[in-house]
Amino acid sequence: MLNKTASAIIESSRKYGWVLEPDAKRLFAEAGFDVPRFEWVRSVDEAVAAGERAGWPAVAKVVSPEVIHKSDVGGVAVGIEGPDEMREVFGRLSGIAGFEGVLVEEMIPGIELIVGGKIDEQFGPVVLAGMGGMGVEIYKDTAIRMAPITEGNVGSMLDEITAVGILRGYRGSAGVDMGKLKKLIADFSALMMEMADQIESVDLNPVICTEKKCVIADARIILKKNDN
Amino acid sequence: MDFRTLFEPKTMAVVGLSLSNERHPANIIYNKNYFRYPVKVFGVNPKGGMYHKEKIYRAISEIPEKIDLAVIAVRAEHVPGVLKECIDSWVGGAIVISGGFAETGRLDLRRQFEEIATQADFPILGPNCLGIYSSGLVDSLFLPSERMVRPDPGNVAIVSQSGGILVDQMVKFSEQGVGLSRAVSIGNKAAVKELDLLNYLARDEKTDVIAFYIEGFGPGEGREFVTAAGRSPKPVIVMKAGKSQAGSRAVSSHTASIAGDYAVFSSVMSQYGIVEAKDEYAMVSFCESLSCYPKGIEGRVGIVTASGGHGAVAVDTCEASGLIVPQFSMEVQEALRGRLSASIQPIASLGNPIDLTGSARDDDFVIAASELSRLPDVDCVIVLLLPYIPEVTSDVGARLSRVYQEEGKPIVAYVPHVEKYMMIIEGFQLNKVPVSSSIEGAVLMVEAMKRCMQC
Numbered sequence: 311m312l313n314k315t316a317s318a319i320i321e322s323s324r325k326y327g328w329v330l331e332p333d334a335k336r337l338f339a340e341a342g343f344d345v346p347r348f349e350w351v352r353s354v355d356e357a358v359a360a361g362e363r364a365g366w367p368a369v370a371k372v373v374s375p376e377v378i379h380k381s382d383v384g385g386v387a388v389g390i391e392g393p394d395e396m397r398e399v400f401g402r403l404s405g406i407a408g409f410e411g412v413l414v415e416e417m418i419p420g421i422e423l424i425v426g427g428k429i430d431e432q433f434g435p436v437v438l439a440g441m442g443g444m445g446v447e448i449y450k451d452t453a454i455r456m457a458p459i460t461e462g463n464v465g466s467m468l469d470e471i472t473a474v475g476i477l478r479g480y481r482g483s484a485g486v487d488m489g490k491l492k493k494l495i496a497d498f499s500a501l502m503m504e505m506a507d508q509i510e511s512v513d514l515n516p517v518i519c520t521e522k523k524c525v526i527a528d529a530r531i532i533l534k535k536n537d538n
Numbered sequence: 539m540d541f542r543t544l545f546e547p548k549t550m551a552v553v554g555l556s557l558s559n560e561r562h563p564a565n566i567i568y569n570k571n572y573f574r575y576p577v578k579v580f581g582v583n584p585k586g587g588m589y590h591k592e593k594i595y596r597a598i599s600e601i602p603e604k605i606d607l608a609v610i611a612v613r614a615e616h617v618p619g620v621l622k623e624c625i626d627s628w629v630g631g632a633i634v635i636s637g638g639f640a641e642t643g644r645l646d647l648r649r650q651f652e653e654i655a656t657q658a659d660f661p662i663l664g665p666n667c668l669g670i671y672s673s674g675l676v677d678s679l680f681l682p683s684e685r686m687v688r689p690d691p692g693n694v695a696i697v698s699q700s701g702g703i704l705v706d707q708m709v710k711f712s713e714q715g716v717g718l719s720r721a722v723s724i725g726n727k728a729a730v731k732e733l734d735l736l737n738y739l740a741r742d743e744k745t746d747v748i749a750f751y752i753e754g755f756g757p758g759e760g761r762e763f764v765t766a767a768g769r770s771p772k773p774v775i776v777m778k779a780g781k782s783q784a785g786s787r788a789v790s791s792h793t794a795s796i797a798g799d800y801a802v803f804s805s806v807m808s809q810y811g812i813v814e815a816k817d818e819y820a821m822v823s824f825c826e827s828l829s830c831y832p833k834g835i836e837g838r839v840g841i842v843t844a845s846g847g848h849g850a851v852a853v854d855t856c857e858a859s860g861l862i863v864p865q866f867s868m869e870v871q872e873a874l875r876g877r878l879s880a881s882i883q884p885i886a887s888l889g890n891p892i893d894l895t896g897s898a899r900d901d902d903f904v905i906a907a908s909e910l911s912r913l914p915d916v917d918c919v920i921v922l923l924l925p926y927i928p929e930v931t932s933d934v935g936a937r938l939s940r941v942y943q944e945e946g947k948p949i950v951a952y953v954p955h956v957e958k959y960m961m962i963i964e965g966f967q968l969n970k971v972p973v974s975s976s977i978e979g980a981v982l983m984v985e986a987m988k989r990c991m992q993c
Contacts, residue, residue, distance in 0.1 A: 328790070378790055426793025430802045432760030438797050446792050454797050454805035456761065511791040532791050 312504050315340045320508050320533065326375040327533055332413050334529035338514075341501055343494065344525045348415035354400045358393045360414035366392050369415050370399050371528075376408030378530065381444060383407075388417060418525055421476065421486055422516035424452065425495055425526075427502040429510060429534070435502040439464075439495050441473050442516040457499035464492040477519070486519035494524045510534050541661050541738040543630030545672045545720055547577050547606035551598050551629070553620050554612040554636075555581035555589055563635055563680035564611040570683045577676050580605070598627045606630040609669060609678045614638035617665065618650040625658050633678050634664035640726060641666060648728060655729035667725025668701035671708070673718055673744075681705065692717010693746035694825045695739045697732060699724055699753045700779075703818075707751070710818060713955070714975070715967045716826045719744040731756075733763050740770045747828045749775040749821060754799075760806065768810040773828040773990045776807055777815040811991025820982050826972045827983035828990060831948045835917040837861040837988035840910035841891035843922040844898050844930075848952075848977060849891030852920060855981040861988065864915045866890050874909045878902050899929040904937050911945035918984050922952045922977060925959045935965025935973075942971055948987060952980040 312320070319337045323329040329337065332350040339345045349360040350373060361368040372385035380386045385406055387399040396414075403412050424442030429435055433456050440452025453470035455463070468474050468491070479485030494517065502512070513530040550571060556562035564581075568589070572579045580603075581589050586596045595601050598608060598620075608629045610620050614636050624632050640648040655662045663669055669678030673691035677683075679701075689711035696711075698704035701723040711718050719742070722735055732750055739748045748770070755763060767774040781800040807814045813828070815821035839861050843849040853863050866874075871888040878886055878894070879902055886902075887893045892910070894902045903921060910919045921938060923930070935951070942949045951966050953959055955975035966973040974980040987993060 424792060426791065426797070428791070428794045428797055430760070430797070430799070431757055432755040432799070433764070433802055433806050434758055434761045436797060436802050436806070438793050447795055450796050452796055454802055455809050456764065456806045511794040513791045513793050515792055530791060532794070 312508075313340065316505075320505075320531075323531075324533060324536070327535070328378060329529075329531040329533065330373055330375060330410075331371065331380075331529060332373060334531045335526065337531070338526050338529055342497065344523055345529075346415045346418055346525055346527060348413055350411050350413050352411040354397055357400045357412050357414055358396050361390060361393065361396045364414055364416040366390065367417050368396070369417050370396065370403065371413045372403040372406045372409065373411045373413055374406055374408035375410065377406060378532075418518045418520070418527060420518040420520040420525075422527075423477075423491070423519055424513065424515040425498055425517050426514065427457065427498065427512045429506055435499070435506045437495065437499045437502060439467060440471050441476075446515060455499070457502045459496060459499045461492045461496040464495045467495070468492075484521045487521055487523060490524045491519055508534055539659065539661050539734070540630065541734070543606040544633070544661055544663065544670055545742070546675050547630065549578045549580070549603050549606050550676065551580045551582050551595075551601060551605045551608045553582040553598065553608055553610045555583045555594060557583065557585065557587055557589065557594075562611070564609070566680045566682055567609055567611065567635075567678055570677055574683060575674070575676055577607075578603070598623050598629065601627075604628060604630075607676065608632045609635065611635040611680070614644060614647050614665070618647065618654055621651070621654045621658070621662065624660070625654070629660060631660045632658075632662045633667065633669035634662060634725075635667065635669060635678070635680060636664075637666035637725075639665050639728070648726075651728050661734065662729040663722070664725040665728060668704065668723035670723075671718075671721040673720070679705065679723070687712045689716060689718040691719070692829060693719055693744065694749060694829045695720040695722070695742065695745040695747070696749040696751070696825070697722045697724060697735045697739075698751035699727065700751060701725065703751045703779075707818065707821065710822045711825070714822050714826055715963070715973070716822060716829060731759065733759065733766055736763065736766050736770065736774070740766075740772055745772065746832055747773050747775065747825055749777075749825050751777050751779070751821075753779050760803070764806055764810040764812065767812050767992075770992055773813065773832055773992045775813045775815055775821065775824045775828065775986075777818070777821045778803055808989065811989075813986050813989045819979065823974060823979045823982035824986040826974075827950065827986040828993065830970045830972045831987055832990075832993050833948075833987065834990055834993040835948065835984070835987045837984065838915055838917050839863050839984055840913065840916040840919045841922065842894065842903060842906045842910065842919065843891050844894050844896055844924045844927050845922070846887070846891075846893050848922040848924070849893050852922060852977050852981065853891060855978055856920075856984070859981055859985045861981065861984055863890055866913070870909075870913065874906065877905045877909070896924075896927045897929065898927065900931055900934045900937055903930070903934055904941060907938055907941045907949060908945060911941060911947040911949070916947070918948045918950065918987065920950050920952070920980050920984065922980070923962065925953060925962050932961040933965065935962040935971075936969060937965070939966055939969030939971045943969070948984075950974065950980045950983045952977050
């Protein structure tokens, strides 16, 4: 069962129909997943201070219940080099509809994946994993499994991804920690089973993986619509 | 719930027999079972009277024997009443041919139907279905016998939501020489669903392979189905219709957009080792292959041919299907070459594909197939047999089948399916070696063995 914090986060997000990124990240962190260090700030000075703490270059993203897809409205800035740029970015983000602050976090270089889940009408909770980032719906290089799946079964799932060679390391470039990736997907499938009654779908996009870790850099939880 | 009475009834009531219309579905069903099947048939019509020389009963309760199977072909509004009568008379199972329930907006009738079905402790098939064809035992398909194409009795069962597709598959089974144990049309599946039939057929001693044509599962039904299929000791084959995304549902996550209904269906089928056929042709090929070889392979193929072109096409098709065509060592090639006919020794190419050339004789095919069957890096042999080359005889099919019996490695043959080559084709089929009418079909047969985890 979901713990109290997770249930409270879901309950307080019902009015939006989905869970804002900072709350979604808290939920995943609470469930034992690795998320980047982040701060949710409301003023430009706080944003600069948070950037100092995260270290430059930093990332800033708009927090708004009206914006599900942040990149579509220019709501994501990466590689912010210092205080001046952060001030400029904050000014821009604060003009976005429904603005409720900015999420500032450390920038993690690595390979971008998507790990997602949805409640399928015929099969119940299913999970998806593959190459992530902006082009995810263009490349559709993903594999799907009915949840729950074990770490042992994630291997054959990843083998279905065309770009699996990149994950393993290709032509001198480092691959990712496959053990951590498998564990993340298996744990996520278990969490999907627990959240099945509450949610419609989840995107963890991107999950950034390196040789050493797999971090949920963005999370979007679409809640189940209340029919009654 | 006992499904055996649906498939192997001793007694059968046909409800809705017409006194005036010989083409009424009930009359067609009555006649074909009365004349051609061992089941004892009773006609039922509230008006009573005589049909030919037999009495028509006014109600099921008037029939002096216990009824194993009631086939109901009355108007939709009368169906709930007849079903209640079945419950009262301890009928063993029912097939509701009648349509006109949910599909025409009579949701009230559909609800009544479902309520009665939950009270009944016997299986109810339909409504809006053709029912059951059980080879040699019973046939509730309301198609005149002389119009139907009946496959030979065999070990493949097929379950279909669509009656039309079911009958069409029977034609294709017959054309391709695939033997049928049971054919089931489940129609609107208000009571009996795919899962129920899967559970029954997994235990049915007449069935070794279970094939489904599925339009869609109800909420959560898919999960139960794949879980059961994953546990089935018999191969399960599925063909899905309705693959395109329905409408333009607003989707707010990438996952929901990529993992559409069909993408999920297809992935989950393969996750559970269910062999999904993309079309009817693949369906028949998979059924034929797995009915002969219910065992899994890794998919390392040796190819024997009498034509370089056929060999090249087969290699391309294998590789596109994820099968491996290993290159044979010089040692293996020379050992094989020494055993071939003197006339082809200098001209045959033996790297894989093994091209025996147009001068090959039966013996050369048999020797090549045997040698390949013994190689550890081959787990299946495709023989592309060109029956028109001069030295090949009509014995070659039966002789190659013997190679399988002796070596135990699956052999799949390609022979053009025309009348004059039937003796070769039967030489394979009667000895349980699958034969395809195309190279692509032969490769599909190998692919089925690779994809079947239950095998």
